[in-house]
Amino acid sequence: KAGVTQTPRYLIKTRGQQVTLSCSPISGHRSVSWYQQTPGQGLQFLFEYFSETQRNKGNFPGRFSGRQFSNSRSEMNVSTLELGDSALYLCASSLGGLAGGDEQYFGPGTRLTVT
Amino acid sequence: AQKITQTQPGMFVQEKEAVTLDCTYDTSDPSYGLFWYKQPSSGEMIFLIYQGSYDQQNATEGRYSLNFQKARKSANLVISASQLGDSAMYFCAMRGLSSASKIIFGSGTRLSIRP
Numbered sequence: 001k002a003g004v005t006q007t008p009r010y011l012i013k014t015r016g017q018q019v020t021l022s023c024s025p026i027s028g029h030r031s032v033s034w035y036q037q038t039p040g041q042g043l044q045f046l047f048e049y050f051s052e053t054q055r056n057k058g059n060f061p062g063r064f065s066g067r068q069f070s071n072s073r074s075e076m077n078v079s080t081l082e083l084g085d086s087a088l089y090l091c092a093s094s095l096g097g098l099a100g101g102d103e104q105y106f107g108p109g110t111r112l113t114v115t
Numbered sequence: 116a117q118k119i120t121q122t123q124p125g126m127f128v129q130e131k132e133a134v135t136l137d138c139t140y141d142t143s144d145p146s147y148g149l150f151w152y153k154q155p156s157s158g159e160m161i162f163l164i165y166q167g168s169y170d171q172q173n174a175t176e177g178r179y180s181l182n183f184q185k186a187r188k189s190a191n192l193v194i195s196a197s198q199l200g201d202s203a204m205y206f207c208a209m210r211g212l213s214s215a216s217k218i219i220f221g222s223g224t225r226l227s228i229r230p
Contacts (some may be wrong), residue, residue, distance in 0.1 A: 042223065045219075045220075057217075088158060103150065104150075105162065106152075107160045
């Protein structure tokens with residue numbers, strides 16, 4: 001079974017630009033979550049999508065948005081990039097159940113550098 | 116509010132020794148799940164073990180076991196017979212079992228195994 005894939009793996013953008021990251025979950029998984037990882041702030045939850053609906057949202061500004069398609073693939077978009085948005089963006093997929101350990105499987109991440 | 120605390124930023128352990136990574140948590144959710152993840156230098160997060168708050172027994176997965184003490188709100192990860200490949204960052208995480216709750220991660224512990 002194929003794992004979670006994220007594209008692109010590396011990205012360099014300039015301040016003020018926007019970026020779209022893509023995540024393809026494991027087949028059969030309906031939940032996709034996004035995280036931002038930086039040395040200073042650690043791993044922070046961005047949002048979770050389940051069956052094309054945003055189910056949870058972290059404390060990030062509106063410049064960060066996402067969506068999920070009918071095939072469970074998800075994209076996240078960051079508009080008006082700032083230097084502080086430089087980070088590793090991780091996507092994780094899971095079956096989406098709330099009872100018991102709905103373990104998440106992570107992709108390799110997209111490393112975004114904003115200059 | 117939910118909070119995860121990992122007080123050991125870094126640890127050095129001799130190969131083949133057992134190691135305990137500390138994790139304490141705070142939550143107002145009556146039901147919750149606790150997770151441990153491993154992040155090698157490659158960046159990908161690898162799920163290790165899960166403990167539900169109502170599980171009577173401590174979770175075990177191969178060389179990994181979770182020392183769950185609910186009254187103390189601690190969920191320490193124990194790795195038996197450590198191997199060189201165990202060198203990585205380890206994250207403790209928690210999720211309340213309700214649709215409105217979010218997954219939060221601790222700051223991580225960098226484990227280094229000495230040959």
